[in-house]
Amino acid sequence: MGTRAFEREVELFRKHGGGLRMSEALRLGINRKTLYAMRDAGVVEPVTRGLYRLAALDPIAHPDLVTVATRVPQGVLCLISALSFHELTTQVPHTIDVALERGTRKPRLDYPPTRFFWFSGPAFHEGIETHELDGVPVRIYDPEKTLVDCFRYRNQLGMDVVLEALRFWRERRKKKLDVLLKYARMRHVERAMQPYLEAMS
Incomplete structure (x- = not known):
């Protein structure tokens, strides 16, 4: 499974600058199971506990x-x-x-x-x-x-x-x-x- 399987979710991440807190993702309708599936598929990566960003973005500078x-x-x-x-x-x-x-x-x-x-x-x-x-x-x-x-x-x-x-x-x-x-x-x-x-x- 790649980005195609999570088109809606990826679009929501993009609309919010490429990164979402777990609480924000849940509020936007991305459930935990989907978020973990996106992580396991390499679509998003954890920045810190409770914060995820799209893996396709440039590396974080700060x-x-x-x-x-x-x-x-x-x-x-x-x-x-x-x-x-x-x-x-x-x-x-x-x-x-x-x-x-x-x-x-x-x-x-x-x-x-x-x-x-x-x-x-x-x-x-x-x-x-x-x-x-x-x-x-x-x-x-x-x-x-x-x-x-x-x-x-x-x-x-x-x-x-x-x-x-x-x-x-x-x-x-x-x-x-x-x-x-x-x-x-x-x-x-x-x-x-x-x-x-x-x-x-």
Whole structure:
């Protein structure tokens, strides 16, 4: 059995960007037995527990980010993970950094290794961008919010990481100093950041 046997189901997958969660598939009328038959026939492949995508699609470029975004849709990529996405670091993230709104329970996630940080109010909601990676919407803080958050967590991340990111950001043509300062005030790190910003100007 190949794709021909599952034409209707494949079409539903295509309409949803090539990937579906088990719950979405069930809601669309694809039952578990059919989904498992599609998997066994090599028509779909599991990306992570409960998420399937068409095997005919190009390989996933961001498997870990897609997995986290699918399993923790209320989270936002932050700190080193967001720096890496925005190409503001030479660090290779060994864990995925995810911000959750304060009061949210810690999700159970076996893989990939994930660090959770709890932000509250505007510190959580401001600066969120949604990028589509491999057909999946992934929420990531914008470069300026990421820099300010890294400064806030500088003791945990290491000042060398933060200063490198600041240097990369300064070299960009498209940078928003007014936005950076707005976030810095919001996160109460404006005074701490000022000398570094002046030294680079």
